[in-house]
Amino acid sequence: MNERILNTLEFDAVKQLVAQYLVTEPGKEELSQLTPTSQATTVAQWLAETEDGLKVQRLRGGIPIPKIENIRPQMKRIEIGADLNGVELAQVTRVLTTTNELTRFLDDLEDAEIEFQRLYEWRDKLVTLPELTRQLKTAIDEDGRVTDDASPELKAIRHSIRRSKQTVREQLDSIIRGGNAKYLSDTIVTMRNDRYVIPVKQEYRGVFGGVVHDQSASGQTLFIEPKQIVEANNRLRSQQIAERREIERILAELSAALVPYRRDILQNAFVIGRLDFINGKACFGQELKAIVPTISEENHVVFKQARHPLIDQEKVVANDIMIGKDYQAVVITGPNTGGKTITLKTLGLLQLMGQAGLPIPVEEESVMGIFEEVFADIGDEQSIEQSLSTFSSHMTNIVAILKKVDEHSLVLFDELGAGTDPQEGAALAIAILDELGAKSAYVMATTHYPELKVYGYNRTNTINASMEFDVDTLSPTYRLLIGVPGRSNAFEISKRLGLDTSVIDAAKAIMDGESQDLNEMIADLENRRKMTETEYLELRHHVEEAEKLHRDLQNAYTYFFEEREKEIAKAKRKANEMVEEAKADAETIISDLRKLQLAGGQTKVKEHKLIDAKSRLEDLHQEEHLQKNKVLKKAKEAKKLKAGDEVLVTSYGQRGTLVQKMGHDQWQVQLGILKMTLPEADLQSVAPAKEPVQRVVSTVRSNTASHVATQLDLRGKRYEEALNEVDQYLDAAILAGYPQVTIVHGKGTGALRQGITEYLKGHRSVKSYEFAPANQGGNGATIVKFK
Template identity: 45%
Template sequence: MNERIQYVLEFNKIIEQLKSHAQTAPGKELCAHTAPLTELDQVRHLHAETDEARHILRLNESIPLGGIVDVRPSLKRSQIGGMLNASECLDISTTLYGGRQAKRFLADLEAEIPLLKDFAEEITPLRELEREINNCIDDHGYMMDSASSQLRGIRSAIRTFESRIRERLESYLKSNSNQLSDAIVTIRNERYVLPVKHEHRSAFGGIVHDQSASGQTLFMEPRSVVDLNNQLQEKKAQEAQEIERILRHLSNEVAVHASELDQNVRTLGEIDAISARAKLGEVMKGALPKLNADGFIKMQQARHPLIPENEVVANDIELGKDYTAIVITGPNTGGKTVTLKMLGLCTLMAQSGLQVPALDGCEMAVFKDVFADIGDEQSIEQNLSTFSSHMTNIVDILERVDHEALVLFDELGAGTDPQEGAALAISILDDVISRGARIVATTHYPELKAYGYNRDQVINASVEFDVASLRPTYRLLLGVPGRSNAFDISKRLGLDESIINHAKSHIGVESKNVENMITSLEKSRNQAEKAYEEAHYVLEESENLKKDIEKAWNEFQQKREQLYQKAEEKAAQALKNAKEEAEAIVEDIRQMKTEAGLKEHKWIEAQKMFESAQPELTERKPAAPSPAAGKAKQIEPGDDIKLLSVNQQGVVLEKIDQETYLVQVGIMKVKVNRSDIQPIKRSKQVEEKPMARVKGSAYHVGIELDLRGERYEEAMIKLEKYIDDALLAGHSQVSIIHGKGTGALRNGVQEFARNHAHISNYRAGKMEEGGSGITILQFG
């Protein structure tokens, strides 16, 4: 991929952002040379490295890379026999320390980062060299006295001479203060001197080393300190020689380990560049793309990486599976070029190991070449027109394009006669499509709006325009060609409607049909998007409700089992206590059996009968997580069941087939599916109530009376007779169905209940029982 394409797509700006996240000079250098790769395996390896570094960031960790310097120039000088200065030696020491820190961090980090751990293995610590440099040079690059015993002795002598010289000069300050311009000791030409007034030069005596700008002050070295200054200079020369000797020794040590140091710098630079890629992905909220060599691109909510987050409009885009070309039509300033550049720039980023600004799950293709003809690139020197400039680029693209290329055309065919330009654009697109390349082209030629409908591999697209605000929304609409908004915009701006209608009369029938088709497509798309959003919302609500129901069901089952267990434990304890008391009583009676005249075997039989009366308590298994879980129990006619869909109890009347049953719920008989039935397991056998008898004949009275549709007087007569029969049947509670209506029947039933001697209580039905359309009567 040539540099012009990267410049046109502004990839250089991405590189600058990448460099800003690097911490070291070697890392910044590698970032500056980041370029798209064309081999799928190599690109996947880059993304694996980036993803590992991004994983470290997700752990709120950061690879320590402080103190690392590009010491490779110093290494080369040491290898050819050059002497490094103290600052260069210190840089090598800090780089060794930074390498050790990074190596230890990556090795100790408990995370799946095999590639970065492999980089850490390539770092050689060289602790001895680091220690030797630190023993000689301090953090400010100063050679310390401890560097050698000779240097310590020389510096001790220097301090002694300096002290003696200062003592003598200070005595001059006291005795000859009238001859001095100022009472200070200063240094000129590395020798200690005093500021003497010019007129006292002869009386003071000594060597003049300098004078003030006015010439009134001479800086003189008294004769008494000349020998001491000479000895001091001699020791300073020895100090310089010793420092040079130490630096040469350190330089030789560096040269010995130059190859390991060079490898350390390169490895640390690689780690820094990988970390910079991860940090850029973090800032852009980028995603790790799934890569392919099939030319397939799919991004959801993709954003242009160079547009601020609060301004950019995210778009979905797909290319390379159902269609290989996208033709984006519509007016200028609508965002077509931005979309074009976004796709090309994200492709270059993906092929460079950079994460792309889109939602997780995006897919990107690795292309051999990316070609782009974007913007007005005419050359003044070549005196090329806009059309000629575009055609020069297009000719160059057509000479090299193949099935492994991505081609981006901006305003294809622009700059010439509209009819010729549109025809030329169609021909160019047909040629590139026939070669198997992936294409995205923008144009405002109306002739290309129908292009996508005549070719299987092409899809139309447009950038949405809000007529109400007279602004583009920058949303990409795949499958919908752009339509002209000139009439709508003119109408919004106040142009007379008669002028607009007259203008419409000049438009051909085909253009009108195309515009009507586009309008219909936009309307259908908006309706589909709205329906999808509503369906998605309902689905989420349903899933949340399902989770809540399952959670409540599990809690109910657990609580029920706990209550069962507590009840059984309580019953068992009560039986145990009763048995113990009974045994004590039996023992007391046995002792009196002689007096009572009872036989031993009678007491034994009585004790066995008591023991056999104790029920066997079985261990209950944990309840299933939901009503439908586990193997379905066989349902037979006469079984009590619960109808799940209406949350009502009933009884099975008939088995129609393998999955269908006839069930009675209240007064209704319904056919239901097996999946809607839950068997009810009774905790104990219910004792049947005796049937009412009238004049010796038995009959059964139901627990419900339906008065709906009856006249008030007839209903009251039926109610009175039914209550008598229900009392004879031994019911404790009955339901009177009177419906809602005007409320007359309900009031009559409740008035009857208040005045009846055997009705202890009455209430309106609950929601699941029928609400205000039913009244529950209780006998007592």
């Protein structure tokens, strides 16, 4: 897109609105480089990502992304062999931990069978480095400080430093207490040049001996290191130097460990930035009540109830804006201050936003096109430097547009032909519109010239439009009326303001008949439009009632069908039970008959008759069909038992082993030293028992991994119930090994929030807690980090 149109339609102002929802530097960099594109495939991918982001926003409240700094300079430095400091390593660590958290978050969404168009593709581009992440998290805390656990040597050195400091302070405290206080300016222990000293009055400088490190501005106080602690201070200083060297060694070692994974880390930072950008677009869309439009291959634009994104959404008037399908040119006429220019800018800006992959403030089922270029001539562009008049400036711009425009262009003209003689200006405007029509360009133009009202009726693929004006209130309504040209309201306004009727009649007589006829035609069209609108509203009411009735009937039919299937299934089960009983009796009879035959009795029964009788009994069995449902199929498979399986006897709550089947739906089960015959419905297949220790560990991990979410929602809960639930939830989250969780308590009166804060203060496993970022709930949610 040309830079001129982005400035004219204030595309950068929209980007600034999106920027407030971004939390990472890579995401902000992604936004800064965003410009509309005419590549259909790219636009479709961007919009698909935005739709995914809006879906996550609805289902999970957004993608959880912390603040991430730009780490490219750090990666460049380690590439050339430099070492990173603690803060820089902490920034890299945050990228790696965020990578792990986002991977888990998106995996959970996939496990929940939530479908996305592009989100899982970005997830697959993340590279988790668990060993490197663990090493960095162990050695560097979030503030960039090297921890005691970074190495055994550092831990020992710091332990020695703490003991030495305590020794020095104890010695100094003994010196400043008692009779020595009179020699001191103040009975405190302070530091100068990284050594512990005491403030001694100038006249008593020889009392303590030792080394003078500093003096006060007045010279009355000297900061002296007494000779008794010089050796202890020297020892402490040596330990501090050893600490600094060990820290430098650790930082160098960690920096070297990053080098092989430099590209993976940069890739992760880029993907995190992309996900942050997707989440930011979704937050922007949710705030603006925007949607992702459908793309029209034919460049048909249908923006339903379109709103300008830079106007207060409580005050802006929504309009249906359409171009491309039934007409390629729209001519908006009418007086100033009616909203023509804003309508023009709304069309252009929303089209640019759509081609940049941003959600647009329109209603559902809106459609956008993809234009290779969007041109505009809007506003007074008079140039003093170039000595051009307003008309000359506009014509210079229009000439440049006509040279570049084609059938894939959208052109916006504000006050076309203005700034010169009305007759010549109208003729020029008509000629320019004809030229654009010959090139099949899409055009929306505003004008004052009445000649263009007739043009809108006579030209194919062209339609008139106007901004509605309420004569009763003498003010514009800012509603766009497609198909109705604007008309002058001067006579009606003058009459309402009290101008004498004779003066108004004289003015009408002066007007030529053609202009009067045109105004009367426009007035008649407006009356007809209002009648049609009333009829449409009545018809829409009836359609909505019919749709509601249809939905109710459909729901009733679905309920009836489901209940019928349940009853049929119940009847079949009952019939099968009866058939099974009959088959058992029949088997007994057939067995007796066969025994008689084999024994050479008097009754002769042919074998094929016996087989035929048994076949007829088998045909009485009714099949019970399970619904096409994965859960039901799995349950049916799980119920297939065989000898040797371990089962749970639900009526006794005991585990046992299947020995043999004792008939239809009956099994012999070994329960300890007992053998019992039990119905199959009382048996539930279970996995074989493991060793006790392994079983405990496995169960804990399974339960925590499967059932503990990273977020607890307490909204609507009573105070005592909520605190009890928090207590149980934190124990489960700690057991699951989560580094942090989110507690959503809402804002409300603040009582629940205060209660949770007090509870977290005293919890021994809580490292820190803070309110969530503004884009994740603000003070309506608290993020808790564990030790």
